[in-house]
Amino acid sequence: MIWRSLQSACESMRSRSFLWQDGDILCGSLGVCTPTDPNSIGTPVLGCLPLVLTIAMAAEPLFDYKPFNYDKPLFTLDDIRKVNPQRHEMEQLSGVVWVNQEQHGLIGFKEVTHDEFWIQGHMPGFPLMPGVILCEAAAQLAGFYARKYNILQGGEYLGFGGMDSVRFRQPVYPGSRLILLVRTTRVMPRILAKFEFQGWVDDKLVFDGSMIGVPISRNHPTPSR
Numbered sequence: 001m002i003w004r005s006l007q008s009a010c011e012s013m014r015s016r017s018f019l020w021q022d023g024d025i026l027c028g029s030l031g032v033c034t035p036t037d038p039n040s041i042g043t044p045v046l047g048c049l050p051l052v053l054t055i056a057m058a059a060e061p062l063f064d065y066k067p068f069n070y071d072k073p074l075f076t077l078d079d080i081r082k083v084n085p086q087r088h089e090m091e092q093l094s095g096v097v098w099v100n101q102e103q104h105g106l107i108g109f110k111e112v113t114h115d116e117f118w119i120q121g122h123m124p125g126f127p128l129m130p131g132v133i134l135c136e137a138a139a140q141l142a143g144f145y146a147r148k149y150n151i152l153q154g155g156e157y158l159g160f161g162g163m164d165s166v167r168f169r170q171p172v173y174p175g176s177r178l179i180l181l182v183r184t185t186r187v188m189p190r191i192l193a194k195f196e197f198q199g200w201v202d203d204k205l206v207f208d209g210s211m212i213g214v215p216i217s218r219n220h221p222t223p224s225r
Contacts, residue, residue, distance in 0.1 A: 155215020
């Protein structure tokens with residue numbers, strides 16, 4: 001009975017596929033609900049029911065991103081360039097509309113244009129923003145916060161130290177405005193900072209996860225060619 005209820009819950013969302021961070025359930029396009037553990041696929045599990053209910057609930061943004069004017073950001077691209085080192089094709093942050101140091105968070109965005117460097121190859125005739133570029137955009141927003149407010153008290157750059165629980169929930173296409181939310185969850189001065197992040201397009205959560213940033217300094221010579 002419970003298993004049929006799980007299948008019914010997935011059937012109501014059969015046009016979409018989900019792999020949710022907080023629910024260890026995969027609801028596929030055929031409307032079949034199974035645990036994501038490959039050793040137990042197809043085996044009914046009583047504990048699945050509350051997880052299906054988790055899937056049915058709308059994801060909540062880390063911060064309310066709707067009240068802001070994205071055409072007049074708090075920090076423009078020129079302002080970002082004074083803080084972040086990325087240039088040319090690797091600039092993945094268009095503006096920052098809100099910063100709150102008390103809440104340790106900020107909201108930025110990336111205008112995904114029809115001139116992105118990855119369009120020709122990812123994929124020809126059907127361009128999709130690569131997941132690594134989505135993560136890079138979130139990391140650049142975290143890096144802006146870390147360097148602008150010197151939360152690590154050291155280092156010239158913020159480098160990737162790792163990522164956890166990253167989920168890509170919707171595709172992102174050229175012509176989209178990708179809204180990025182980042183919140184600092186832990187700071188160990190001169191060692192690392194931890195962040196959680198989300199990306200939203202048209203009020204839909206498209207990706208989320210957590211990351212570690214580490215301070216990097218230019219105290220070694222650049223390799224010669």
